[in-house]
Amino acid sequence: MADDTSNIDVLNSTAKSQLLTIIERIDRLEQDKEAVTGDLKEVYAEAKGNGFDTKIIRKVIRIRKQDRAKRQEEAALVDLYMHAIGDY
């Protein structure tokens, strides 16, 4: 047999196309990520150009993120407790 099944280490055609799709999807997502990272750099450069301290902006972003996470956590707990007492 000369086809793929002659060697257990060779991928069959299903696996091949699965792998190709996976690699292509990752490639595209990595490119998306790079684009977003580039956009972020641009915004920070613009902020700097407008005279803002980007270190402080990064801190503000971080604080807002923490606050948001905390608010979401609290909301989830309120929801949980409300459900627990049958009051929803």
Next chain:
Amino acid sequence: MADDTSNIDVLNSTAKSQLLTIIERIDRLEQDKEAVTGDLKEVYAEAKGNGFDTKIIRKVIRIRKQDRAKRQEEAALVDLYMHAIGDY
């Protein structure tokens, strides 16, 4: 004077709206980045579920990226040399 200009450390309304826009844009981009990161995780999880070794997939992605960068660099140099000899 009771308005913003009474204190040099207080942002004027233009700066305020600039800052708000900047913060909002960064927030949106950070969310985009998180979404892409989540999508990437999903693809890798799917790859693993299909029996692929994700460590190897990461290596393949890295190799392809290096190759792409090299090809682009080479193409740029070819272009540069072609222009240098007036042959474009």
